[in-house]
Amino acid sequence: MRLKTPYYLIHERKLLKNLKTIQALKKSSGAKFLLALKCFSGWCVFNLISKYMDGTTSSSLNEARLGKEKFSKETHLYCVAFSGNEVKQARMYADTIIFNSISQLKKFHKDTGKLRVGLRINPGVSFSNFSLADPARKYSRLGVIDKKELLRIGNLISGVLFHFNCENNSFKDFSSNLDFIENTYGNLLERINWVSLGGGISFTQEGYPLPKLSERLKRFREKFNIQLYMEPGEAVIANSAELITTVIDVVRNNINIAIVEVSTEAHMLDLLVYGLPAKIKTTGKGKHKYIIAGRSCLAGDIFGIFRFKRPLRAGKILRISDAAGYTMVKKNWFNGLDMPSIAVKKMNGTIKTVRKFSYDDFLNSLS
Ligand SMILES: Cc1ncc(COP(=O)(O)O)c(C=O)c1O
Structure with a gap:
């Protein structure tokens, strides 16, 4: 029977194609892959996605709760700014919390309990075809900029997030920005346990050089002896x-x-x-x-x-x-x-x- 229009139709088979790419990348690079719920929160297919990915990353308490209750596995929570008792509540849903500023880190660190704590850094380099979505745009509020301040926060964090790409289909560009991050934050990266490189890499697009990406991620992970995370949204559900x-x-x-x-x-x-x-x-x-x-x-x-x-x-x-991406969620x-x-x-x-x-x-x- 023909369905009544309009409707969004999610194709499991097409999704699976992207998930198989993620599975192969996970295996060869040693990185963990978290689904960015801000892009796609279609929990009707979480059973399928969770077979291939390590968990979810969220931008609010509500997304973290959805991740925990419908996806489970690892649940990361980053928010541009937490308010009220959200950090305390986050302990029910997340295992990792990532602050966007040093002021928030200092204010809420006491409330984090057993959560793993991280901080977002704005490395000042990025790839985006749109200023609106460029995390390193002029006056960007997304992540800490001051490197001296980063060194002063000592043992308050065990990891960091760099989200610096938006629909980046150029491996060369990604790799050279990662060189910059390695050279600029090497001292810090040597002291922490985990790093997330965020989302925004179009690695499920036809022709993307997957072996090069995998090798580059592996090299980065091994150099600093860290657990590496990727947070794809669009790449997971592209064309599905x-x-x-x-x-x-x-x-x-x-x-x-x-x-x-x-x-x-x-x-x-x-x-x-x-x-x-x-x-x-x-x-x-x-x-x-x-x-x-x-x-x-x-x-x-x-x-x-x-x-x-x-x-x-x-x-x-x-x-x-x-x-699928940034449609149903918006x-x-x-x-x-x-x-x-x-x-x-x-x-x-x-x-x-x-x-x-x-x-x-x-x-x-x-x-
Ligand atoms: C922190 C963070 N992680 C992951 C993503 C997912 O990006 P994409 O859907 O482009 O892969 C975004 C998107 O804005 C983000 O801000």
Whole structure:
């Protein structure tokens, strides 16, 4: 039976392909791999992911709780700033806590109990095509900059986090930034037990030089005799889900515009934030050109311009690919639009709807 659109469809088989890459990298590099929940928190497939990854890393107490309760294994918690008694509460869910500043480290260290404690460092080098997502951008608040201060915190920490990449598909660039980190923080790295290099490396992309990455990670790990962690989000779920939606109207304003049930703003926010086109499989380089537009009231709610072999009519189903990362975790109820359900295409080919949303969910998101 055909599912009612719109829905996000997570493909276990495609996910598995990425997970096998992670499995091989883990084995050859000796690094541990944690799923970054900020990118993907689709716990309906955590059973599968947790067979191949070592745990999760989170950005808030809520994510840490989800990681602990639905994924288990190792649970790291980093937050840009903790407040109130969050650090004490974190002891219920996390095994490792990472502070973003020396002031927070000093303030909350007494509350950390048996948690392993780390600190985020901003090495001042990074890779990102977008200033918005560049952790080392001017005036960045993400991580400690002052190297002298780092030396003064003594034994308060057992490890550090450097998250300095965003969709970095250049091994050369990653490796040279790692050289910089080795040279700049060598004294500190020799004294600690673990290092996380964060996420943002596109190592599941076709053609990424995996043997080189593995060798480089191994060398770094062995040089400082540390437990190395990687925190991929996007690389874990790249190309493993679609957002499936139906065209509900076609209008014309110099160009044909097909309006679909979903919206960039509400269901694939990053397209708007970063000004990127959606990936929509069309039937080829047809002569019928359309703007595919969302149905929110936002004038610029546009998925992109695509060509089709045949004219689009209301009722045509479109499949937007690469729809797992930073989509479901960011969805919102703007305009009160229907929320896409979530479905999983299991390894055996059957499709199961795992979540449907209703008016009550909209109602309960407000008061
Ligand atoms: C600290 C940290 N770790 C991991 C990630 C995951 O990055 P990605 O999804 O690009 O792999 C992010 C993303 O912003 C991050 O801030």
